[in-house]
Amino acid sequence: MTAVIEPARITEFARAIGADPSDGVPPTYAAVYALAATGPQLFGDPEAEVDFARLLHADQEFEWERHPAPGETVTSQGHVVSDIRRRGMRFLTYETVTTGEDGSAVCTSRTLFVIRS
Numbered sequence: 001m002t003a004v005i006e007p008a009r010i011t012e013f014a015r016a017i018g019a020d021p022s023d024g025v026p027p028t029y030a031a032v033y034a035l036a037a038t039g040p041q042l043f044g045d046p047e048a049e050v051d052f053a054r055l056l057h058a059d060q061e062f063e064w065e066r067h068p069a070p071g072e073t074v075t076s077q078g079h080v081v082s083d084i085r086r087r088g089m090r091f092l093t094y095e096t097v098t099t100g101e102d103g104s105a106v107c108t109s110r111t112l113f114v115i116r117s
Helices: 007-016 027-033 036-044
Strands: 002-004 055-064 075-085 089-099 105-116
Touching: 007 027, 027 036, 027 055, 027 105, 036 075, 036 089
Parallel strands: none
Antiparallel strands: 002 075, 055 105, 075 089, 089 105
16 A cells, blocks of 8 residues: 655644644654555455454554655555464454655554454
């Protein structure tokens, strides 16, 4: 999934979380560009068998190489790292890697979803 880091949206997001828009792209904005790949790639795939109504977003972590610049186009691509079923629950770890226009690393996101059977 490709996304443009739109300056106007950065300003709105920064203000919404109490950050100063002049400081650049807030680190938590990664939830917008990195996790946006998760929905279509995981929840939209019937073969993935993810029941959103039974899903708990249990953990989220990011590792940054750098923060994207306002106006930059980034690409996020995700994949399932592990999928374990235990005691009537499914533990699904999903990783998304985001790169900049020049292919340089921006961040890696890891998400743990717990899905009740």
